[in-house]
Amino acid sequence: MGELAELLTYYNVIFLLKGMGTTFALSALGCILGGLFGTALAVARLTTGPLTLPLRALALVFTEFFRRVPFLVTLMLCFFIFQFSGLDVSTFTVGCVTVVLIGTAFLAEIVRAGLQSVHPNQWHAAETMNFTLLQTIRYVVLPQAWTVILPPAFGFFILFIKDSALASQIGVIELTYVGKVFNNRGFSAGVSFGVILVAYFMLSYPLSRLGAKLEKKLGSSRTR
């Protein structure tokens, strides 16, 4: 207990909060940008006709690839690609690019499932009214699908808070890295990583409660 009090000095707490902020920023960025790109991929996969076939194939390969490669391996690939490209970017940027790539792949699948949850009749009706694909999605499908998309997307965001712990491996100063620094400063592993575990919990638990509430609320409003 004495050691814990020693650890939680003013500057260490600031450092810890900064780490929490970075972890949050990483997963938020991954989800927001990943959501945008993921929606684009999901729409690309819904197109028909031979003209967009390469687009569909590309979207399929992208989602399947990044959903089936571990975070750590994707991180290392991004890390070395940036290294060899000669661009002088921060490790935070490398971490961001990684989470955006993975977020895009996973959210594309979530958005696609959401779009497909809308009854085919709606799609056909919109087509009959001469809506283009984008118009159909914008005015007919998305207003109905977002309640299906949002809960799993939010769950994915919370999952990402925990997965981004691996970004500490390339030196992004987020929560896990803060724990390693505490440990290196001579605090025992139990105390330093214990504090980090609690910090993650404090970040993730309220969000997961919020997610559960969201799911309940949106789920009940869904009538079909």
Place this chain on the structure above:
Amino acid sequence: MDYTFQYGQVWPYLPYLLKGAWLSLQIAFLAFCGGMLIGTACAAVKTFGSGWMRHGVNAYVVFFVNTPQLVQIYFLYFALPDMGIFLSSYMAVLLGMTLNAGAYLTEIQRAGFESRRQSEMEAAEVLGFSRWQQIRYVILPHVAKVLFPPLSNHYILMTLGTSMAAIFGVEELTGRAFNINSETFRSLEVFSIVAVIYVVVTLVASVLLALFGRFVFRAKMRVV
């Protein structure tokens, strides 16, 4: 960016990498089996148990679901020796993954337990099924059908999750990639090959699981 890929230096290491992939699968399988045992027991407690037992299980699940697996393993690997418990890196990773999987699988299995319907069991009772027959012919097929898809999904995620064993020096697929990387310095080549191995391994596993689920449990699963 002028970078020439030289896969020639890395190809001879392919058998070495594949042996690592085998170890990855082994860790995932063992952790999944352990997690299933914990998960089934905890889900049973959550569904049928008394007050304080349910609270205990809840605390376990909520804590492990809301903190990153990586930090959990850090804690086991670095903090337990202070308490006189020495785990090899392999054991620490396996234990961490098992405990983590146990929490997630509890949540998944609870949903399955709750999907059984009272009317189904009453119908079976009316037909003169004994308790064991009810479980064997009515509850189990139903629960297995509901549970198999999310469980196999989690199994694939766990296979990817084994990559973090590399951080603790376990020589599984990613760990061996790091080894080759430090021997040959062909980082992009090594990690791209490893990424493809992960994709192939999980793709094969997904297809096999989907076929198994379809024919054995009649679960609705998409093959690919």
